Amino acid sequence: MRLAGKVALITGAGSGMGRAAASLFAREGAKVAAVDINEASAKDTVAAIAREGGEAFAMRVDVSNSEDARAMCDETVRRFGGLDIQYNNAGIEGEGGFLAQLSEEAFDRVIAINLRGVWLGMKYALPHMIERGGGSIINTASVAGLVGIKGAAAYCAAKAGVISLTRVAAIEYGRYKIRVNCICPGVIDTPMVERVSEEGGVTAQANDRLSVLGRIGKPEEIARTALFLASDEAGFATGAPFVIDGGWVAR
């Protein structure tokens, strides 16, 4: 088992890629804190882990709220005795619409959850990891942080910001043996993509291009990348965006 004895906190663990990672990390021996703003969905993830003999607890957390972000890290340490891996994965697609049409509220909401939430997650995880003597942080960015996507100004800006935050955290905390990386998924088959495809929003355009492999990705394929970054196998990887997009940005 690649994460035996490790403690992992995963945000957005009630759905999509977060749920896939929570299950995979638990199968690889980690104790998992499955947090989500949708508590029922996080509990479902925990129940699935328990059925497979894994150990996990669920918690309702809004990652954009600093009290919640602090509480999720503190509670994980209280229950499991430390924190080794934090996967800041929660995010929203936000409203579609060209930049000048976007409301201030819609812009602020995407930045609050997708960017500020990642910063808060790191802010409150880092002291625990320093105390532990090291750790691995994985943030969810997106190919949207590398290229522009029409109708997704706030989303693209937030995801580019996550790549930048990842670099800064890596160079500031490398001395404490804390590695910080981010994943830039392409189009992945999750409830988020189902929603935006139906609305003809953010990824209707992305869906045209999909990937050079002729299919969209599976949540488990991103979870496997996260597992690699969480594990000691990625011991020399830090400060980097890992693009897992079926070749989308290569064209």
Ligand SMILES: NC(=O)c1ccc[n+]([C@@H]2O[C@H](COP(=O)([O-])OP(=O)(O)OC[C@H]3O[C@@H](n4cnc5c(N)ncnc54)[C@H](O)[C@@H]3O)[C@@H](O)[C@H]2O)c1
């Ligand atoms: N699906 C894709 O194609 C794709 C591509 C690139 C990046 N991403 C990113 O991957 C991450 C996971 O997305 P997904 O596709 O699995 O989506 P999803 O909607 O299936 O899952 C996201 C989860 O985050 C939770 N969440 C939303 N706001 C929250 C908040 N404020 N606090 C805590 N939890 C919150 C939701 O309840 C949900 O369970 C997101 O950051 C998303 O932006 C997705």
